[in-house]
Amino acid sequence: xxxxxxxxxxxxxxxxxxxxxxxxxxxxxxxxxxxxxxxxxxxxxxxxxxxxxxxxxxxxxxxxxxxxxxxxxxxxxxxxxxxxxxxxxxxxxxxxxxxxxxxxxxxxxxxxxxxxxxxxxxxxxxxxxxxxxxxxxxxxxxxxxxxxxxxxxxxxxxxxxxxxxxxxxxxxxxxxxxxxxxxxxxxxxxxxxxxxxxxxxxxxxxxxxxxxxxxxxxxxxxxxxxxxxxxxxxxxxxxxxxxxxxxxxxxxxxxxxxxxxxxxxxxxxxxxxxxxxxxxxxxxxxxxxxxxxxxxxxxxxxxxxxxxxxxxxxxxxxxxxxxxxxxxxxxxxxxxxxxxxxxxxxxx
Numbered sequence: 001x002x003x004x005x006x007x008x009x010x011x012x013x014x015x016x017x018x019x020x021x022x023x024x025x026x027x028x029x030x031x032x033x034x035x036x037x038x039x040x041x042x043x044x045x046x047x048x049x050x051x052x053x054x055x056x057x058x059x060x061x062x063x064x065x066x067x068x069x070x071x072x073x074x075x076x077x078x079x080x081x082x083x084x085x086x087x088x089x090x091x092x093x094x095x096x097x098x099x100x101x102x103x104x105x106x107x108x109x110x111x112x113x114x115x116x117x118x119x120x121x122x123x124x125x126x127x128x129x130x131x132x133x134x135x136x137x138x139x140x141x142x143x144x145x146x147x148x149x150x151x152x153x154x155x156x157x158x159x160x161x162x163x164x165x166x167x168x169x170x171x172x173x174x175x176x177x178x179x180x181x182x183x184x185x186x187x188x189x190x191x192x193x194x195x196x197x198x199x200x201x202x203x204x205x206x207x208x209x210x211x212x213x214x215x216x217x218x219x220x221x222x223x224x225x226x227x228x229x230x231x232x233x234x235x236x237x238x239x240x241x242x243x244x245x246x247x248x249x250x251x252x253x254x255x256x257x258x259x260x261x262x263x264x265x266x267x268x269x270x271x272x273x274x275x276x277x278x279x280x281x282x283x284x285x286x287x288x289x290x291x292x293x294x295x296x297x298x299x300x301x302x303x304x305x306x307x308x309x310x311x312x313x314x315x316x317x318x319x320x321x322x323x324x325x326x327x328x329x330x331x332x333x334x335x336x337x338x339x340x341x342x343x344x345x346x347x348x
Contacts, residue, residue: 043210080172087171114198165297177288223249275348287334293327
């Protein structure tokens with residue numbers, strides 16, 4: 001007998017209930033048919049290093065008596081909660097490459113341009129009182145279902161305010177309709193040509209990205225620049241960060257299979273910068289840019305509390321003054337066809 005009332009043109013999770021990070025943290029939370037809207041901010045592959053995980057005690061005050069453990073892992077994924085106005089984040093850890101691949105299996109096709117920066121839903125997330133920080137502000141979620149990509153119509157503005165970050169905090173930001181200026185525009189060779197790799201900047205300790213996709217024979221030339229974001233009304237500088245991205249490269253330039261690095265350097269560098277500047281100005285004049293990213297305020301160990309290179313019981317974590325924002329998305333706020341055509345006509 002056929003099912004009655006089933007809408008076959010919608011995904012099976014369409015009627016799942018939207019929830020928040022706080023909902024998942026509650027003791028009486030039931031994960032069945034729940035979904036949390038989120039954005040993938042970072043995918044980090046383990047490089048034979050141990051990771052500290054903290055087990056939060058049930059019924060205890062947040063962060064108290066949290067026992068630190070270590071764990072080998074395959075990949076760590078950082079998410080931002082898309083409906084948060086304060087930049088709430090959570091993370092997931094996958095113990096094996098098989099588990100990581102199963103979670104990202106929806107990215108096997110070429111229709112999805114990238115993994116990092118992709119928005120969608122985490123289905124039926126669970127929380128077992130594990131966090132990546134001792135004070136429990138970065139919870140670890142788990143799920144048995146794959147990530148479901150979905151493009152949300154409107155971005156919720158989340159300001160980037162350094163003063164909101166306390167030591168150990170990880171927050172994401174979403175700037176909507178801001179002016180963008182570029183400095184030190186150049187092209188460089190990326191380390192990856194995977195189909196779903198956005199060729200973002202790698203941390204200093206990493207030698208490769210976390211893309212699952214088979215490498216292809218296309219060019220790996222990628223645009224790199226220092227991005228300065230300003231308030232459209234006051235010209236106030238909101239953030240400044242180095243950024244490179246395959247999606248942003250294709251927005252500003254036409255890259256062909258036979259493109260050579262020499263086409264964008266030395267005598268060719270100035271014409272490239274002038275034309276990319278035209279793209280930037282055109283978008284600034286037609287609604288500005290949307291920028292999504294994340295930032296973390298680290299901790300440093302008080303040297304006076306160290307004994308023979310080993311951390312003592314009374315050692316103290318002190319806030320680091322340095323906060324480096326990581327941009328994962330830079331796109332025109334106005335996505336009408338007219339603006340898209342205008343950008344295409346101005347590409348280098």
